[in-house]
Amino acid sequence: MDAARRALLPTEESQELLVLTAELAEKELAPRVSEYEAAGHFPREVFRTLGHAGLLGLPYPEQYGGGGQPYEVYLQVVEELARHWLAVGVGVSVHTLSCHALAHYGDQDQKDRWLPEMIGGDLLGAYCLSEAAHGSDAANLTTRAVAGPDGIYSLEGTKAWITHGGEADFYTVIARTGGPGAKGITAFLADAATPGLSAAPPERKMGLRASTTAQVHFDGALIPAERRIGAEGEGFAIAMDALDSGRLGIAACAVGLTRAALEAATAYARDRIQFGKPIIEHDGVGFLLADMATRVEVGRAAYLVAARLRDEGVPFRKQAAAAKLYCSDAAMQSTIDAVQVLGGYGYTTDFPVERYMREAKMLQIVEGTNQIQRRVIARALTRD
Ligand code: CAA
Helix, strand or coil, rough: CCCHHHCCCCCCHHHHHHHHHHHHEEEEEEEEHHHHHHHHCCCCHHHHHHHCCCCCCCCCCCHHHHCCCCHHHHHHHHHHHHHHHHHHHHHHHHHHHHHHHHHHHEEEHHHHHHHHHHHHHCCCCECCCEEEEEEHHHHCCEEEEECCCCCCCEEEEEEEEHHCCCCCCCCEEEEECCCCCCHHEEEEEECCCCCCCCCCCCCCEEEEEECCEEEEEEEEEEEEEHEEEEECCHHHHHHHHHHHHHHHHHHHHHHHHHHHHHHHHHHHHHHCCCCCEEECCCHHHHHHHHHHHHHHHHHHCCCCCCCCHHHHCCCHHHHHHHHHHHHHHHHHHHHHHHHHHHHHHCCCCCHHHHHCCCCCCCCHCCCCCHHHHHHHHHHHHHCC
16 A cells, blocks of 8 residues: 555554455455456355455444444445445445444344344345336335334335345335325335345346346335334435435445556556557557546545545535545546547457446446436535
8 A cells, every 4th residue: 555545544453454455355356356247246255255354344333343434444445345346345335325224323222133233244235215216206205114003014115226136134125104205204124034025136237247236026025113213204314314425435436446447547558559659658648547547536535525524423415425426427437538548459358447437337327316416416505
């Protein structure tokens, strides 16, 4: 790790954590990524390895078995993972998002019962908000949770675009218990083994094929009231609050992907000779790389500013949306440019940059499209 990177980590412990993450990524992620992505194979064993290394509960309190790390450290770990394998970085981020509702809105008994195993490393989570007809307009979701006389909720409906759908061990589910709009929504924590909870076959995606995305069906799935998180009607605010943090994970992933593109393009441009000199010495190429390197620095700074606000308990919604917007657009442009630097080779599957380009597109869509991020930022401007 170079001195500039080291200086961005607040403690010696966090510096060691990043070194350990980089070593783990070299050993466990790098050898698998091309093959698994080509085959669309979900790397469950990799998440288990990361979990046993403590990387699936980093920002959660130590008293529940978490890493007790500030968000600024956790996000740099996610960036490092995503640099080697975006699907794994996104998987860690989505798992962390899935634990947010219970960790921040669960009562003491709920946290004591479920949080240690959720962040303990063996389990993987999924976050069920989106539906086929309600993606951006999440407040109009239609999955219903109806409480019976015994207090047990029966869930009916289908969630869409669920990362880890069918692979997860637990699902944070946002469903309607009341009337229309945001106020009628409630959060639940469902065990994957709940009868009536099932997943459709995975979507066939443009990229991140190793990250399973599937619809999740709730067909009379019975969830006891003790698994309701927060009061009835609080679910939308809980879901949005979780996404403020989750979007920072996506921003960190985007910086990791931008780094991967920059490193691949730089290595190629140093070796490739045209017109008698390495193409990196031609300004047309060198400037593309310079812009990519700038996006890495600016993107990391953007997510770190938001993370530090969060760590200080200061509102960070606008900064999180801005970081997600900037970093994912930066990853898109940088991966397109990386393909350009490699020219004909970049367009083949012999080099990873064509995959990076396909993967970057997802970052502009997931956890709120970049149009929605602009809406969040514009709303903050009207209220500030
Ligand atoms: N934190 C806490 N509360 C919030 C909030 C936040 N970030 N954002 C909104 N709320 C509250 C508001 O304060 C409001 O409550 P009050 O009336 O009491 O003030 C209530 O929620 C409704 O807010 P809005 O009027 O702003 O709601 P809206 O219908 O206009 O929607 C939106 C706002 C920003 C567009 C929101 O719907 C949104 O973010 N949509 C995108 C959803 C999204 O990101 N989906 C991705 C899902 S995850 C995924 O991609 C897959 C995966 O596997 C991870």
